Amino acid sequence: MTFITIHRDSPTHTPKIGVLLSNLGTPDGTGYAAIRRYLGEFLSDRRIIEANPLLWKPILNGVVLTVRPRKTGAAYQRIWHTDRDESPLRTYTRDQAEGLAARLAPDGIVVTWGMRYGTPTTADALHDLIRQGCERILIAPLYPQYSATTTATANDQAFRALMRLRNQPATRTLPPFPDHPAYIAALAARVREHLATLEAPPQKIVASFHGLPKQYVEKGDHYPADCERTIAALRTATGYDADTMPLTYQSRFGPAKWLEPYTAPYIESLPAQGVTRIAVIMPGFVADCIETLDEIGNEVRAGFLKAGGKELTLIPCLNNAPVAIDMLETLVRNELRGWTEDHTTATDK
Numbered sequence: 272m273t274f275i276t277i278h279r280d281s282p283t284h285t286p287k288i289g290v291l292l293s294n295l296g297t298p299d300g301t302g303y304a305a306i307r308r309y310l311g312e313f314l315s316d317r318r319i320i321e322a323n324p325l326l327w328k329p330i331l332n333g334v335v336l337t338v339r340p341r342k343t344g345a346a347y348q349r350i351w352h353t354d355r356d357e358s359p360l361r362t363y364t365r366d367q368a369e370g371l372a373a374r375l376a377p378d379g380i381v382v383t384w385g386m387r388y389g390t391p392t393t394a395d396a397l398h399d400l401i402r403q404g405c406e407r408i409l410i411a412p413l414y415p416q417y418s419a420t421t422t423a424t425a426n427d428q429a430f431r432a433l434m435r436l437r438n439q440p441a442t443r444t445l446p447p448f449p450d451h452p453a454y455i456a457a458l459a460a461r462v463r464e465h466l467a468t469l470e471a472p473p474q475k476i477v478a479s480f481h482g483l484p485k486q487y488v489e490k491g492d493h494y495p496a497d498c499e500r501t502i503a504a505l506r507t508a509t510g511y512d513a514d515t516m517p518l519t520y521q522s523r524f525g526p527a528k529w530l531e532p533y534t535a536p537y538i539e540s541l542p543a544q545g546v547t548r549i550a551v552i553m554p555g556f557v558a559d560c561i562e563t564l565d566e567i568g569n570e571v572r573a574g575f576l577k578a579g580g581k582e583l584t585l586i587p588c589l590n591n592a593p594v595a596i597d598m599l600e601t602l603v604r605n606e607l608r609g610w611t612e613d614h615t616t617a618t619d620k
């Protein structure tokens with residue numbers, strides 16, 4: 272029997288597929304107002320700060336948004352891409368979307384990018400895909416390790432935009448990929464490339480992940496289990512063991528207890544044990560950003576040198592390296608299975 276799947280307006284219509292790469296977000300500038308706007312949106316997200324808003328809002332608007340923008344703005348200034356007048360996170364997220372778009376365009380798949388906080392907004396990115404005719408959209412939060420504070424809030428933001436639409440596209444979300452072979456292969460390649468640039472191998476490669484309040488983990492966020500899966504797979508792929516590739520957590524915010532061991536004190540303790548040459552890899556960040564380039568590359572490095580360390584080098588994040596685009600292509604094509612085959616539904620069955 273022959274039958275033709277008829278979609279909407281034409282017998283030959285094939286549903287167009289779109290991919291939305293979603294990252295955290297970043298300020299539009301390094302000045303007080305831009306940073307305050309960004310931090311205000313970020314730190315008002317109840318997935319990020321779970322405290323009762325009646326208690327948190329006065330602290331946020333009173334102390335945090337008065338004091339923190341200056342410190343954070345100075346840090347962004349140190350790492351800002353002045354040639355493009357934007358933060359590294361924005362540059363690399365755009366590059367990743369453009370690189371992936373070039374790979375998927377021959378299959379008629381459209382790629383765009385959006386941010387959870389700041390611009391381009393998640394809603395604008397989704398509307399852009401819909402305007403281009405995408406009836407099926409993969410929402411791809413760029414976090415290898417799941418956390419409610421990252422993956423879930425990125426998806427929430429996309430669904431918030433969809434809530435306002437009369438005609439919704441069909442959607443899928445990209446699951447976390449903590450030990451996906453394509454991700455581990457990309458990280459291992461970054462390690463190899465970096466080691467080849469060094470005169471002598473480092474005594475340790477510290478693997479530093481963004482931290483999370485311990486309380487969120489106690490309430491069920493499985494983020495640290497995902498970090499453990501990544502580091503186990505990366506150690507196997509690179510031949511390092513737990514002693515030469517230890518796992519630590521960085522970027523603590525506020526007075527509560529976060530996941531341990533904390534990166535900064537750990538690294539500062541190394542010279543006293545005779546470890547003076549280290550490299551740091553930050554596998555949880557698919558793009559270099561303030562937390563990798565400034566917190567580790569400037570602040571933690573200064574602490575390490577002050578404690579007697581000789582050399583701390585950063586293994587660059589995946590950024591716009593061809594291995595990063597290979598990884599994205601593999602993850603996305605895998606997730607689009609079923610949809611991409613549907614492109615041929617207007618044929619004999």
Ligand SMILES: C=CC1=C(C)c2cc3[nH]c(cc4nc(cc5[nH]c(cc1n2)c(C)c5CCC(=O)O)C(CCC(=O)O)=C4C)c(C)c3C=C
Binds near residue numbers: 343360562
């Ligand atoms: C309670 C506060 C925070 C939680 C929880 C949190 C989780 C979390 N964040 C990332 C990734 C990134 N965070 C970045 C910056 C950043 N993070 C926080 C706070 C929390 N993060 C703040 C206040 C900031 C802004 C900078 C500062 O003032 O210190 C960034 C970089 C953005 C950039 O533009 O460069 C990333 C990326 C993850 C993966 C995560 C949970 C696992």
Ligand SMILES: [Fe+2]
Binds near residue numbers: 481522
């Ligand atoms: Fe963060």
Ligand SMILES: [Fe+2]
Binds near residue numbers: 522523561562566
């Ligand atoms: Fe930080």
